[in-house]
Amino acid sequence: MKIQYTSYQETIAFLQRAMSAHPHLIRLQSIGETWEGRPIMLATISLDVTYADDKPALLYTGSIHAREWIGNELAIKFIQYVMDNYRFNPKLQSALTRNTLYMVPCLNPDGFEYSRNHFSFWRKNRRNNGDGTFGVDLNRNFDAKFMKNQNTSSNTYGGPHAFSEPETCAIRDFVEVHDNIRIALDYHSQGNVFFPAHKFNHEVEIEGTDLNVLCANMNHEIKKVTGRQYGIHRGKPPAQLIHGSGREYYYRKGIIATVVEVGTRNIPDYMKNMSESIAENIPAILYALSESINYSPIAPARVERFTIKDVDHDSVELEWQYQSRDDIYFEVYRNEHNKSACGESSLVAITKSLSFTDTQLKSGHFYFYNIRAVDKVTKIKSPFSPELRLKTRLERHESARTLFPTRDTVGYLSKLNQPKNREHFGYNSMFIGIDKQRGISVGVVQFDLSTLVPKSTIQTAHFYLYPMNRVAAKIENYGEWSVSILDVTSVADIYDYESVMGAKVLHTLGYTYGSDKMTQGIWLKWSFNGVERAILDKLIEGRKLLLRIQGPMSLPLGNDSQIMQFDIGYGPFGCGLHYRPNLELVYQLPESELKLAPSSCNTIFKEYVVADRLASGFDGAGDIVYGQMAFELNTELEPEKTVFTSARLTLRSSNAIAGAKDVRFTIELVELNDVDYAHVKQRQKIEYIGYEVSNEQLKERAVHHFIFDSFSLQELERLHEAKRPFYFIIRATAESKATDALVNWNNCQDSQPAELHIRYIERRKEPVEAPTNLQAQVENGVVKLTWNNPSDEDFVGSFVVRNRFHPPRSPFDGVKLYGGKDNYTLDNFGNPSVPKYYAVFSYDDAPNYSEPAQLHYSGNQ
Numbered sequence: 001m002k003i004q005y006t007s008y009q010e011t012i013a014f015l016q017r018a019m020s021a022h023p024h025l026i027r028l029q030s031i032g033e034t035w036e037g038r039p040i041m042l043a044t045i046s047l048d049v050t051y052a053d054d055k056p057a058l059l060y061t062g063s064i065h066a067r068e069w070i071g072n073e074l075a076i077k078f079i080q081y082v083m084d085n086y087r088f089n090p091k092l093q094s095a096l097t098r099n100t101l102y103m104v105p106c107l108n109p110d111g112f113e114y115s116r117n118h119f120s121f122w123r124k125n126r127r128n129n130g131d132g133t134f135g136v137d138l139n140r141n142f143d144a145k146f147m148k149n150q151n152t153s154s155n156t157y158g159g160p161h162a163f164s165e166p167e168t169c170a171i172r173d174f175v176e177v178h179d180n181i182r183i184a185l186d187y188h189s190q191g192n193v194f195f196p197a198h199k200f201n202h203e204v205e206i207e208g209t210d211l212n213v214l215c216a217n218m219n220h221e222i223k224k225v226t227g228r229q230y231g232i233h234r235g236k237p238p239a240q241l242i243h244g245s246g247r248e249y250y251y252r253k254g255i256i257a258t259v260v261e262v263g264t265r266n267i268p269d270y271m272k273n274m275s276e277s278i279a280e281n282i283p284a285i286l287y288a289l290s291e292s293i294n295y296s297p298i299a300p301a302r303v304e305r306f307t308i309k310d311v312d313h314d315s316v317e318l319e320w321q322y323q324s325r326d327d328i329y330f331e332v333y334r335n336e337h338n339k340s341a342c343g344e345s346s347l348v349a350i351t352k353s354l355s356f357t358d359t360q361l362k363s364g365h366f367y368f369y370n371i372r373a374v375d376k377v378t379k380i381k382s383p384f385s386p387e388l389r390l391k392t393r394l395e396r397h398e399s400a401r402t403l404f405p406t407r408d409t410v411g412y413l414s415k416l417n418q419p420k421n422r423e424h425f426g427y428n429s430m431f432i433g434i435d436k437q438r439g440i441s442v443g444v445v446q447f448d449l450s451t452l453v454p455k456s457t458i459q460t461a462h463f464y465l466y467p468m469n470r471v472a473a474k475i476e477n478y479g480e481w482s483v484s485i486l487d488v489t490s491v492a493d494i495y496d497y498e499s500v501m502g503a504k505v506l507h508t509l510g511y512t513y514g515s516d517k518m519t520q521g522i523w524l525k526w527s528f529n530g531v532e533r534a535i536l537d538k539l540i541e542g543r544k545l546l547l548r549i550q551g552p553m554s555l556p557l558g559n560d561s562q563i564m565q566f567d568i569g570y571g572p573f574g575c576g577l578h579y580r581p582n583l584e585l586v587y588q589l590p591e592s593e594l595k596l597a598p599s600s601c602n603t604i605f606k607e608y609v610v611a612d613r614l615a616s617g618f619d620g621a622g623d624i625v626y627g628q629m630a631f632e633l634n635t636e637l638e639p640e641k642t643v644f645t646s647a648r649l650t651l652r653s654s655n656a657i658a659g660a661k662d663v664r665f666t667i668e669l670v671e672l673n674d675v676d677y678a679h680v681k682q683r684q685k686i687e688y689i690g691y692e693v694s695n696e697q698l699k700e701r702a703v704h705h706f707i708f709d710s711f712s713l714q715e716l717e718r719l720h721e722a723k724r725p726f727y728f729i730i731r732a733t734a735e736s737k738a739t740d741a742l743v744n745w746n747n748c749q750d751s752q753p754a755e756l757h758i759r760y761i762e763r764r765k766e767p768v769e770a771p772t773n774l775q776a777q778v779e780n781g782v783v784k785l786t787w788n789n790p791s792d793e794d795f796v797g798s799f800v801v802r803n804r805f806h807p808p809r810s811p812f813d814g815v816k817l818y819g820g821k822d823n824y825t826l827d828n829f830g831n832p833s834v835p836k837y838y839a840v841f842s843y844d845d846a847p848n849y850s851e852p853a854q855l856h857y858s859g860n861q
Contacts, residue, residue: 004270005069006076007116008038008109013736015105017078024048024078024097031104032170035127038109040170043075045082046100047093048381052421057100057256057298058289059170059184064110064246066122067266070277071187074262075105077278078285089149095290102174102181107167108138120267123155125167134155139186141168144248145200145241158244171246175253180294183214183288184250184257187281191261191471193231193520194218197251201239201831204804204815208234209370209384210256213290213342218260218284220341225280226516230260231470232339233521254739256295262285264474273476294381300328300373306385308809309355313470315364319355320371320385320392327377332356333370339522340430342370342384361394364460364586366812389812394586396714397458397645397761399846403452403583406651407570409446410581412496415439422495428571429468432481433551435561442501443492443549443580450543455590456576458536461586463509463547465566468575470520472563478550479562480512483526485535488546500548507535518564547585549607576829578816589761591645596756598629599725601748602675609675612749616665616730617657617742626680626746627730628672631756639721643763647716648709649689649728650755652746656698664692665743667706669715672727680729687712689728696745716758726756767848768792771823771840774853783827785817787840787853797821799841799849802830835859 006014020030029047030039046052060078062071077805086092106112110126129152140147140158149157163169196211215232223229244247250257262277293299297750306320332349333342340346349356361367368389373382394400407426414421414431418437424430430443463483473479487504494500509526519522527537539545552562569580601614604626616627649667658697659661671684690706697704708716719726730745732738748754769790776785789798798821804815814837818825830836836859839852 034110036110047096052100055100056292060103062187063106068189070189072106140244141248145243149242178499195259197257206701209387221283222280231520268683279509287785300382303385308739315359403447428573430566432564447545458533460586463526468567469565481551482512483509486546594758599632614745618738631726649706657741666692668729767850770850771853786824838852
């Protein structure tokens with residue numbers, strides 16, 4: 001017994017006092033009776049409580065597992081918070097005016113008291129099973145995929161049949177007659193993680209974004225209090241999902257439901273840890289309560305067909321459909337990480353339009369977009385549309401790779417299990433940290449860099465790792481997890497613990513994750529800084545990148561584990577392709593350079609043209625004198641595979657203008673049909689090159705560089721594609737009329753004439769053609785997709801993606817099924833009975849992605 005915690009009888013007494021003190025706010029009732037005769041108490045909290053059942057509601061259940069005391073304790077403290085603050089806190093007043101909270105502090109009173117007084121690790125209720133064992137796991141006793149288990153002594157024994165227990169019958173009967181319940185939170189311990197509900201088919205559901213955003217926004221409230229970040233994890237493929245849980249029962253009834261696992265121990269140090277857990281979860285519950293109305297029948301309808309119209313390297317255009325209503329506007333949210341909060345900090349648009357263009361984005365970068373409709377009078381919001389995930393296109397000079405380790409180059413090494421360390425590679429997951437069983441364990445991930453061209457320059461690099469379980473990280477705020485780049489030449493054997501631990505460390509990535517940020521179900525991301533990218537540049541020559549992931553390496557007295565488990569995507573319990581560690585690279589291929597001399601130079605006076613001379617300024621009558629140059633690109637460079645990365649025009653002057661006249665000279669890239677004064681005056685100017693040069697600068701130096709900006713560089717490429725010369729005009733301007741002000745530039749025949757320097761890379765600019773003849777059929781209970789790949793020497797592969805709700809317009813808008821040269825794939829995790837959309841994109845080496853070949857699969861094929 002821990003005296004700081006509240007007993008069940010004390011809980012009832014507290015609830016009774018609360019109702020007596022605030023009868024307009026709190027109503028108390030028993031919804032059932034346990035095997036041992038204890039009442040199952042439910043508090044109804046709302047302003048005015050008389051009309052509570054007419055409002056949208058949040059259902060809170062706690063301590064369904066006896067040893068998980070947080071549920072009961074948090075409920076008491078939240079009710080106390082309400083009583084102390086509802087009179088003046090506007091957020092709380094609004095939430096309680098528009099919504100109702102149904103709160104069951106303890107759904108397992110018998111087990112809870114048994115845990116408090118006899119055996120703290122007790123989990124089940126206290127049913128007499130009649131064979132010498134006691135207890136049913138109440139969170140396996142609901143009828144959502146109930147699974148019969150004959151082992152009555154098991155901690156997860158679900159009972160003789162669904163709803164065999166008075167506790168589950170009590171909450172079922174209450175829920176069945178309260179169809180105003182819109183959100184359900186089931187509080188457990190341990191893990192610091194949200195487990196949103198699922199429907200056992202491993203397909204994205206229409207409410208999937210609602211579930212993730214609810215948890216992410218609650219997470220945001222938690223982080224504001226303690227800095228801690230909870231994980232958000234919807235479970236593994238169907239074989240490993242929980243059967244018979246309350247969460248799935250609520251979700252099946254249309255209720256947005258999630259389990260909240262709090263803390264790292266079932267019964268932690270109250271003053272140090274439990275009080276923290278309570279403080280951070282109170283504003284999270286308040287947020288969830290305020291959201292209930294947004295999932296009620298009076299909320300606006302969900303936005304439909306939220307999709308991508310177009311993607312560029314720095315912008316994206318989104319569009320959607322909605323019935324015409326003057327009282328509705330839309331909120332659009334953008335995040336750079338999955339499962340992020342959608343609030344004021346990520347709100348990028350408020351609009352009445354049915355489209356939105358987001359600009360100033362980063363090239364080759366992932367973005368996540370969400371949208372909801374808002375009633376402009378009541379401010380009630382709709383549920384979320386399914387989230388859009390996209391990756392902006394690469395800039396014309398960029399290339400990219402997503403690298404995955406092979407199964408024999410990803411795993412973990414344990415100090416105490418050295419004979420078995422080879423078996424830890426390519427099998428299920430990595431365990432990183434320290435525990436009594438394994439000792440110190442470190443992760444090893446090796447990437448093959450051989451697909452990168454030597455001397456390429458890495459522009460961005462991100463290493464991603466998926467944490468799948470943090471239950472074995474049992475100590476709050478203890479230890480950090482980091483990634484080191486190892487010198488692969490110093491590692492004799494990547495399967496040997498001592499060899500890897502003794503390796504030379506080239507660099508440790510700058511960011512470390514403390515245990516309070518070590519989430520479950522949210523990708524961890526390490527971004528390489530400039531120093532780290534320079535190391536990667538050098539490692540391209542050696543063709544390998546070897547990373548070591550390490551966690552804490554010692555344990556405080558009395559603790560036995562601080563281990564994080566990471567998915568590797570391989571093995572029978574790995575979650576597949578989508579969960580493998582990966583390295584996202586954006587880089588530039590090595591550049592080549594052209595240095596061109598002008599093919600012709602002319603000085604163009606009003607009355608005549610002087611060939612092979614280059615001068616500009618004003619003649620004796622004050623008329624402008626133009627300098628003109630042409631450059632011919634007589635090379636074998638293929639225009640469709642040549643990208644100009646930079647260019648400059650270098651001119652040398654041999655004099656300056658006498659006197660103090662403010663004369664300036666500009667360079668124009670132009671379209672020119674003939675070299676005479678009339679045609680030059682009527683020239684089609686394309687763009688100024690660089691900045692103007694003043695007469696004062698001519699006096700200071702003779703060499704002048706004019707740098708091409710992005711637009712003029714693209715125009716230079718356009719002229720190359722059209723196989724036209726590059727024409728330049730040197731034009732003088734003056735503050736007031738100038739006469740006899742002529743500057744001579746080095747002529748074409750001089751030893752140092754004008755020079756056009758162009759740096760370029762060889763990279764395809766446009767994608768290959770799209771795949772054709774996309775078809776779907778069911779074979780052996782699995783959807784098989786087939787298509788025809790394009791016939792193009794630059795074709796590298798096809799990228800297949802699945803989306804439940806709309807045709808994918810981006811290769812990243814949905815679940816990736818395949819990437820490679822085959823012309824078929826299987827949707828192994830998809831449900832063949834569920835309608836969905838498939839898309840196949842072809843890609844080249846850059847990669848540029850084609851327009852998609854799309855297919856709507858009806859689910860009846």
